[in-house]
Amino acid sequence: MVRVDEGKIKEMFDYLHNPTEDLQESDGVLVFGRRDPKVAKSAYHIYMKGLTDYLLFTGGIGKDSGILTDLGLPEAKWQAALAGIIHRVPSEDIYVEPNATNGGDCCRFSIDKILKENLPHNDLILLVHSTSLRRTQAVMDVVDEEKNFQANYQRAGTNYTFNPLNSEDQKEAVAEILRLDRWPAKGWASEQLDLPSELVAYACELDARWASEKK
Secondary structure (H helix, E strand, C coil), X not given: CCCCCHHXXXXXXXXXXXXXXXXXXXXXXXXXXXXXXXXXXXXXXXXXXXXXXXEEEECCCCCCCCHHHHHCCCHHHHHHHHHHXXXXXXXXHEEEECCCCCHHHHHHHHHHHHHHCCCCCCEEEEEECHHHHHHHHHHHHHHXXXXXXXXXXXXXXXXXXXXXXXXXXXXXXXXXXXXXXXXXXXXXXXXXXXXXXHHHHHHHHHHHHHHHHHC
16 A cells, blocks of 8 residues: 655645635636535535625536436536525526536636626636646636636635545545646646645656556
């Protein structure tokens, strides 16, 4: 079994999780889907604070869909249903984009939905799983330029409790660090000039050791 430095994993999370302090009012919230019900709950909290006029849920069936894959239920539709049925967000303030299967398409298809519905978008909040905040903003930077789309962004996490001792959380943090390191060269995300090289090196080491362990 691969031994992991939990301290370095925590450092990775602290870098990846970069929410905006003191969220201000926005036109809308782009809610990135996942099987975690905390996503819809977090969106509801932002809405009920009067910080937004609408919630746009994005996400089809992807790598984080879990049991939703077996049900054939897109993440966006499930999260929107939770927001409307459990948290009582009015249906007229909920929009759904159920076709994206990766983060890049979530960004692209959300923009397409905003433009198609003629939704206001000067100021938007990106609501994302806590480990994916920085990468999502980096992808959105590229997609905005690709689509000639302009908005002022704030970032909010989903109140997920990250545990550096948890193997799933460890692997997710490592994967996100590697994406931030490798995706800019592919044109998939903006370069993070402050990305700590020592964290990249450790992520590469763990990734290789985990791959070797599977053989």
